[in-house]
Amino acid sequence: MSGLLTEVWDKARAGRIEKDEYARLSEALEAVRDRNDIAWMQAWIVLHCATRNKAFATQRLIARLSRVSRKAGQEAEYYAFLRLVEDDLGFYLPNGSAFTESFRGADVDAVMADCRVLAARMAELGLEVFANSGTLLGLVREGKLLDYDNDIDLGVLLAARNEADAAQEWIALCDRLITEGVGVERSTWSGVTLKLNKIGPFGVDLFPAWIDETERVFVYPHTFGTLTSAQVLPFSHHAGTGLGMPSDAEAMLASNYGDSWRVPNEGWTFGWKEANARFAGFLDAVKV
Incomplete structure (x- = not known):
């Protein structure tokens, strides 16, 4: 061999x-x-x-x-x-x-500055976005964007208090952000994620989140009622990017990546099949 x-x-x-x-x-x-x-x-x-x-x-x-x-x-x-x-x-x-190109060879300070601009623009539209998935992982564990990551992951907390209303609000919000020139299109792969304008060569993905009437938190695709509202709100703000940060960011990272989230793993992959089964009702409701 x-x-x-x-x-x-x-x-x-x-x-x-x-x-x-x-x-x-x-x-x-x-x-x-x-x-x-x-x-x-x-x-x-x-x-x-x-x-x-x-x-x-x-x-x-x-x-x-x-x-x-x-x-x-x-x-x-x-x-x-x-x-x-x-x-x-x-x-x-x-x-x-x-x-694709990763942040390792990029001007990360410039990318983070552009995140601040995006966060401010979303605030003008009455929306507070928060660092999500790999972006949250990098800011918490490394204090910056992950070297091996290649996109910006954001979440936005919807006003809806149940899955059905969240689906309808998400569809309307995607349409609104596209009209405002902030969004580009819904992901053809996931059918959910809203692709925002790129920051340099890097994609920016926006994910929906909501808190139900029992104060359980849902963040597609990684958190399905496993966190409480007190673990997410109030948001703090990351100085470098201007992005919201969950009040218990470590709990959200554990919900997303498991208890080993502190250990770097460049090849980590997400369990999409299981996640989409949990969010099946929401996925059906937001189908294009």
């Missing part, structure tokens, strides 16, 4: 890998698949980052590589591998369904 792994690395370093060459190498790697072998995982990841194929699968394997490396006491080597892929080879790491 070592000869195959060396060939993959040589091809990746040489530059463009043609479609038929990718197919041959991918098939060869699958024939000796070993998801516990660090060298095999690294070669598989490099091949797919080089060709920008199978972003979701690549992200999942990066998550596994993180766990296996940590267990083997090779955490430093894991981070060195990621930096090699990004810096030396110049490849993008996967984030969700795409391989």
Whole structure:
């Protein structure tokens, strides 16, 4: 297998890998698949980052590589591998369904300043947006945007007090923000998220949230009544971005990422299937 792994690395370093060459190498790697072998995982990841194929699968394997490396006491080597892929080879790491530029090579201060402008614009429209998902994780755990993240995640608290009303309010709000020139379109992939104007090359996603009559909090797609209103309100404000911050941001992060949210994991993937099952009623109500 070592000869195959060396060939993959040589091809990746040489530059463009043609479609038929990718197919041959991918098939060869699958024939000796070993998801516990660090060298095999690294070669598989490099091949797919080089060709920008199978972003979701690549992200999942990066998550596994993180766990296996940590267990083997090779955490430093894991981070060195990621930096090699990004810096030396110049490849993008996967984030969700795409391989895109991350904040690691960006002027993060400028991006955060643009977040302040966006937060102020939303306030003019009577809306207070809060840091959500990966954006919240970065601001709490790292004090800045995550190096390996590639978009801005925001939430907005709706006035609705039940799922049905939240769906109708969300549809109306999306239409309003598009009319105001702040929003672009509802995500064709999720059918829910509102795509806002990009900040530089980085996408900005707005997610709906509401608090029901029992004071349980719902934030699509990660929190389904697992937090109380007292854990979210009142918002504080992050100085660098101007974004709202949940009163118990750590509780929201645990709801989203689990209790291991404090441990960096570049390949972490979200359980969309389970989340969408929980929010099935809301999803049906907001279908375009």
